[in-house]
Amino acid sequence: MSTTEKRHIDPERALVRRKQVLDAAAACFGRSGFHGASMAEISKAAGMSAGHIYNYFDSKDAIIAAFVEQNVERVSQLMRDLEQQADPLQSMVDDAPRHVNEHLDPNTWPLALEISAESARNPKIAEVVHDADVRARLQFRAILKAARERHGLPTDDFTMDGLVEAMICLFQGLDVRVVHNPKLNEPALSRYMSIAMKAMLFS
Amino acid sequence: MSTTEKRHIDPERALVRRKQVLDAAAACFGRSGFHGASMAEISKAAGMSAGHIYNYFDSKDAIIAAFVEQNVERVSQLMRDLEQQADPLQSMVDDAPRHVNEHLDPNTWPLALEISAESARNPKIAEVVHDADVRARLQFRAILKAARERHGLPTDDFTMDGLVEAMICLFQGLDVRVVHNPKLNEPALSRYMSIAMKAMLFS
Amino acid sequence: MSTTEKRHIDPERALVRRKQVLDAAAACFGRSGFHGASMAEISKAAGMSAGHIYNYFDSKDAIIAAFVEQNVERVSQLMRDLEQQADPLQSMVDDAPRHVNEHLDPNTWPLALEISAESARNPKIAEVVHDADVRARLQFRAILKAARERHGLPTDDFTMDGLVEAMICLFQGLDVRVVHNPKLNEPALSRYMSIAMKAMLFS
Amino acid sequence: MSTTEKRHIDPERALVRRKQVLDAAAACFGRSGFHGASMAEISKAAGMSAGHIYNYFDSKDAIIAAFVEQNVERVSQLMRDLEQQADPLQSMVDDAPRHVNEHLDPNTWPLALEISAESARNPKIAEVVHDADVRARLQFRAILKAARERHGLPTDDFTMDGLVEAMICLFQGLDVRVVHNPKLNEPALSRYMSIAMKAMLFS
DNA sequence: CATGAATGAGGATTCATTCAT
DNA sequence: GATGAATGAATCCTCATTCAT
Numbered sequence: 001m002s003t004t005e006k007r008h009i010d011p012e013r014a015l016v017r018r019k020q021v022l023d024a025a026a027a028c029f030g031r032s033g034f035h036g037a038s039m040a041e042i043s044k045a046a047g048m049s050a051g052h053i054y055n056y057f058d059s060k061d062a063i064i065a066a067f068v069e070q071n072v073e074r075v076s077q078l079m080r081d082l083e084q085q086a087d088p089l090q091s092m093v094d095d096a097p098r099h100v101n102e103h104l105d106p107n108t109w110p111l112a113l114e115i116s117a118e119s120a121r122n123p124k125i126a127e128v129v130h131d132a133d134v135r136a137r138l139q140f141r142a143i144l145k146a147a148r149e150r151h152g153l154p155t156d157d158f159t160m161d162g163l164v165e166a167m168i169c170l171f172q173g174l175d176v177r178v179v180h181n182p183k184l185n186e187p188a189l190s191r192y193m194s195i196a197m198k199a200m201l202f203s
Numbered sequence: 204m205s206t207t208e209k210r211h212i213d214p215e216r217a218l219v220r221r222k223q224v225l226d227a228a229a230a231c232f233g234r235s236g237f238h239g240a241s242m243a244e245i246s247k248a249a250g251m252s253a254g255h256i257y258n259y260f261d262s263k264d265a266i267i268a269a270f271v272e273q274n275v276e277r278v279s280q281l282m283r284d285l286e287q288q289a290d291p292l293q294s295m296v297d298d299a300p301r302h303v304n305e306h307l308d309p310n311t312w313p314l315a316l317e318i319s320a321e322s323a324r325n326p327k328i329a330e331v332v333h334d335a336d337v338r339a340r341l342q343f344r345a346i347l348k349a350a351r352e353r354h355g356l357p358t359d360d361f362t363m364d365g366l367v368e369a370m371i372c373l374f375q376g377l378d379v380r381v382v383h384n385p386k387l388n389e390p391a392l393s394r395y396m397s398i399a400m401k402a403m404l405f406s
Numbered sequence: 407m408s409t410t411e412k413r414h415i416d417p418e419r420a421l422v423r424r425k426q427v428l429d430a431a432a433a434c435f436g437r438s439g440f441h442g443a444s445m446a447e448i449s450k451a452a453g454m455s456a457g458h459i460y461n462y463f464d465s466k467d468a469i470i471a472a473f474v475e476q477n478v479e480r481v482s483q484l485m486r487d488l489e490q491q492a493d494p495l496q497s498m499v500d501d502a503p504r505h506v507n508e509h510l511d512p513n514t515w516p517l518a519l520e521i522s523a524e525s526a527r528n529p530k531i532a533e534v535v536h537d538a539d540v541r542a543r544l545q546f547r548a549i550l551k552a553a554r555e556r557h558g559l560p561t562d563d564f565t566m567d568g569l570v571e572a573m574i575c576l577f578q579g580l581d582v583r584v585v586h587n588p589k590l591n592e593p594a595l596s597r598y599m600s601i602a603m604k605a606m607l608f609s
Numbered sequence: 610m611s612t613t614e615k616r617h618i619d620p621e622r623a624l625v626r627r628k629q630v631l632d633a634a635a636a637c638f639g640r641s642g643f644h645g646a647s648m649a650e651i652s653k654a655a656g657m658s659a660g661h662i663y664n665y666f667d668s669k670d671a672i673i674a675a676f677v678e679q680n681v682e683r684v685s686q687l688m689r690d691l692e693q694q695a696d697p698l699q700s701m702v703d704d705a706p707r708h709v710n711e712h713l714d715p716n717t718w719p720l721a722l723e724i725s726a727e728s729a730r731n732p733k734i735a736e737v738v739h740d741a742d743v744r745a746r747l748q749f750r751a752i753l754k755a756a757r758e759r760h761g762l763p764t765d766d767f768t769m770d771g772l773v774e775a776m777i778c779l780f781q782g783l784d785v786r787v788v789h790n791p792k793l794n795e796p797a798l799s800r801y802m803s804i805a806m807k808a809m810l811f812s
Numbered sequence: 813c814a815t816g817a818a819t820g821a822g823g824a825t826t827c828a829t830t831c832a833t
Numbered sequence: 834g835a836t837g838a839a840t841g842a843a844t845c846c847t848c849a850t851t852c853a854t
Contacts, residue, residue: 033320121235179332185361188362199398199402212813243848254814262850439727442644446843446845460845522789527640543790568799572801577782587774594767594771596771648829668829
């Protein structure tokens with residue numbers, strides 16, 4: 001649950017070490033998946049002995065959990081960025097190409113599916129993922145609600161529930177799409193993403 | 204590449220046996236994931252010895268591949284159903300609640316994410332998945348194209364590329380959504396799915 | 407708890423295999439102790455792969471438990487032998503040299519202390535050992551009681567409690583003695599064992 | 610063989626440190642056994658870093674050896690106490706309940722079996738234990754011999770060999786008994802211990 | 813065809829020990 | 834003196850795969 005697990009004399013160094021491990025894990029997980037990546041592989045990538053990793057993480061599962069937690073936090077940042085926009089609704093419609101491009105970048109989010117799949121059968125991971133999803137939805141909902149009020153659009157619960165879910169659904173679908181069709185026509189997809197989003201956000 | 208079939212005295216019986224294994228695998232994969240399911244688990248579920256499975260499949264990976272191949276075909280059936288509709292475009296908009304409901308049912312399709320995740324790192328699986336995606340896109344595209352022509356809507360390549368990708372994207376996102384938020388507001392989501400689809404299909 | 411843990415087609419063969427493992431374990435445990443003996447060591451001694459042992463035992467602890475259980479049952483046999491004697495009391499006094507000799511034989515009971523020590527800190531083993539001790543005490547008590555009644559000696563609970571415990575104590579002390587003084591004067595010890603036993607049994 | 614002392618700037622302080630470690634080890638060994646106790650556990654209990662312990666002991670085995678050596682000396686003290694008695698023979702018979710009680714107290718001597726078991730397989734420990742046993746026997750023998758002479762009882766070698774071994778045997782059996790039957794009837798056992806001891810000491 | 817006994821490589825994890833600071 | 838970060842060998846255990854029957 002808590003992020004900092006073990007006591008260390010020099011917490012600064014410990015954090016660096018933890019980050020080393022998580023970065024190494026990211027690479028290995030991307031290459032081999034959570035279960036395909038061995039501790040030996042991770043330790044080599046982290047430049048530290050396998051045994052030593054256990055001074056920073058209780059188990060391989062703890063590494064996976066920490067990795068998921070860390071990655072899942074990235075969404076919050078996206079929300080904060082969105083919040084800064086003058087008109088978040090119009091920004092989203094206009095920035096669709098950029099968002100699509102970011103989502104399709106195989107180096108940024110190759111692990112979204114791994115996380116989702118793992119969460120479907122690992123309760124520990126599911127908890128982390130669900131918590132993060134709750135937070136993201138609340139943030140997103142608040143931003144959308146404020147923006148829609150300014151536009152004089154309805155903001156009742158049913159409306160907001162559907163809007164938030166469908167919008168996120170559209171974006172999360174991107175991670176699946178790029179795996180199924182790595183050569184997809186990005187501009188064309190972006191254009192239709194904009195169309196869908198515009199229809200939803202402004203109705 | 205294509206499933207390597209082994210020589211058997213009675214090919215009929217062999218097919219039955221293969222199906223037994225694949226059905227068992229489906230159950231085990233759903234419970235434990237591709238890597239979490241052991242051959243022992245599968246063989247018990249298949250009612251046949253672990254060793255004997257190797258008379259029908261070269262390896263566990265071959266079972267996974269065959270399983271993916273078989274399940275990925277499922278989409279074709281959906282396409283054929285859609286083709287039968289008088290007005291496919293309107294049907295899709297109207298049937299959104301049903302489609303959403305089916306996608307969200309954890310008993311129907313719990314393995315979509317597992318397959319996608321595996322395909323992201325296993326080239327053998329990737330090939331199967333990509334091939335299936337190509338076929339599904341072509342079918343879907345043809346259906347949409349014919350329908351849009353009847354509605355007098357544009358059907359140029361760029362338009363069709365974007366429409367097909369975005370529509371599939373929306374549906375594939377559902378598999379992710381339900382894992383991240385198992386308690387999502389289904390009617391609300393369906394309504395916004397309809398809105399998005401209507402905007403895309405008729406523009 | 408139950409002795410037979412796993413299902414096998416040929417229970418006969420399985421029993422042989424289990425015995426192979428337990429015999430090998432006996433040798434290794436004697437050489438290196440419960441914790442010093444590795445599964446690799448045991449598997450080599452058993453003439454079977456380490457992995458295969460797990461088809462017959464759930465864990466190393468299960469091997470230890472089975473080993474303890476098996477060895478602890480030996481006491482029952484001693485009781486049955488004793489029961490056959492015409493005058494158990496006099497037999498025990500007279501047979502002291504033989505019993506001492508058996509207890510001191512480093513090949514028969516080198517592991518009694520290992521078992522006792524393990525039971526002092528492993529609850530699973532403690533349970534097995536305590537159960538066996540209860541059974542042995544009850545058997546021994548019944549035999550002594552019947553014999554003492556025939557001799558017209560008191561058999562009240564306090565008397566029987568003390569007699570049983572003190573007699574067993576004397577014998578279990580032998581296992582410790584031989585470790586602390588492997589060259590002890592056996593006939594001399596036997597004689598004093600007889601003296602002590604005679605005093606207790608007939609008073 | 611004899612404890613290898615390391616050179617230290619302040620030998621006084623070094624001794625204090627060694628004692629810290631041995632006291633900590635006593636607690637840990639009692640809790641987890643010699644092999645179950647880790648250096649980390651011991652170092653935490655000793656309030657000193659794991660690495661630092663190696664300035665005072667060559668290895669974990671050296672700690673075990675030192676611990677055994679230290680604890681094995683305890684018996685000498687008992688002998689000295691016994692020597693002070695006016696009539697050691699009668700004292701032993703009369704004090705049986707107290708001795709039994711002390712032996713059965715799990716806080717006083719929980720490690721006797723651990724030491725005996727270790728000595729059965731670790732030659733280094735065996736040597737320490739054998740030496741201590743020799744010394745204890747000699748002391749005990751001398752005390753008994755003097756007392757028996759005063760009572761006009763025989764004191765030939767064979768007699769003394771048997772008496773000494775059987776008496777120690779009876780007491781060492783207590784450590785085993787209490788592990789096998791923690792709820793044993795202490796007063797009843799004491800009474801029969803007295804009976805046995807009286808018979809041996811005065812015959 | 814069918815079994816499941818058997819293998820052995822590879823997995824995560826632990827822990828005594830070393831060493832730079 | 835004293836620390837604890839770091840190592841790496843060893844441990845228990847799992848599991849895909851083979852093969853005699």
